[in-house]
Amino acid sequence: MTESPIRVGVLGARGRMGATVVKAVEGAADQELVAALDAGDDFAPLESAQVVVDFTHPDAVMDNLRWLIAHDLHAVVGTTGFSEERLTELRGLLADKPQLGVLIAPNFALGAVLAMRFAAQAAKFYASAEIIELHHNRKADAPSGTAAHTARMIAAARAEAGVAPGPDATTSEVDGARGASVEDVHVHSVRLPGLVAHEEILFGGEGETLTIRHDSLDRTSFMPGVLLGVRSVVSRPGLTVGLENVLDL
Ligand SMILES: NC(=O)c1ccc[n+]([C@@H]2O[C@H](COP(=O)([O-])OP(=O)(O)OC[C@H]3O[C@@H](n4cnc5c(N)ncnc54)[C@H](O)[C@@H]3O)[C@@H](O)[C@H]2O)c1
Ligand SMILES: O=C(O)C1=N[C@H](C(=O)O)CCC1
DSSP: OOOOOEEEEEESTTSHHHHHHHHHHHTOTTEEEEEEEOTTOOSGGGGGOSEEEEOSOTTTHHHHHHHHHHTTOEEEEOOOOOOHHHHHHHHHHHHTOTTOEEEEOSOOOHHHHHHHHHHHHHHTTOSEEEEEEEEOTTOOOSSOHHHHHHHHHHHHHHHHHTOOOOOOOOOSOOTTTTOEEETTEEEEEEEOTTOOEEEEEEEEETTEEEEEEEEEOSGGGGHHHHHHHHHHHTTOOEEEESHHHHTTO
């Protein structure tokens, strides 16, 4: 007997990512698009969905998630801007809904997820690491969610291995010249038209450097990860942060 397709709603459907997700869901044999909504639309059509995919805005996503969880809908979230405080609130909301799953992934591209994992593996061997993230100039948030997640993974790997961040002799600095510090990892953000989403993780050691680079050249690069997220979230209760957990990396 064939299983019925997963009923999917999309929030942010008129945006760059949301429009791409709508097409991907329409093209997936095991998924059915039941609602494609954007800012100002009535959310009622979402109630016929099982899973809602959110690619909206960091200022909108928490209200959306509060609504989705209250209406017993699983969520796959690509929108960035999640602080530890936001994640704690979501864990609290989900504690009352033990059957529900929320998957938040700062990057759904397979290569980006692998690059982050490789960076975490490398981190214990190099005390010095910096991140350069490069995106299109219509992006609202800096640093990117991917860069912040990568920095946290590097910091966690360092802490586990007992590696302290490498020395930095900077004593005089134009504001921002050394980038933002995310858990002691310097992150530099570039915004240019023509770019999509790119990240370089640079490690420095004795007489050598290691560079790990990933490039999303088209928003279709995120779609296999989004569709996988939809398939997996229905049987993954609680909060999952990072596609690496779904891929078992
Ligand atoms: N996780 C990933 O792999 C990944 C990939 C690309 C982009 N992103 C993130 O996704 C988000 C969206 O990126 P984008 O480039 O598509 O932006 P975009 O501005 O092109 O699209 C966002 C859309 O959301 C809509 N929107 C805003 N508030 C809303 C609300 N309350 N309800 C419904 N719709 C609402 C906007 O009108 C717009 O159409 C950003 O946070 C971006 O960083 C994540
Ligand atoms: O286009 C964007 O905006 C992207 N945002 C994510 C991030 O902030 O890391 C992922 C890549 C594209």
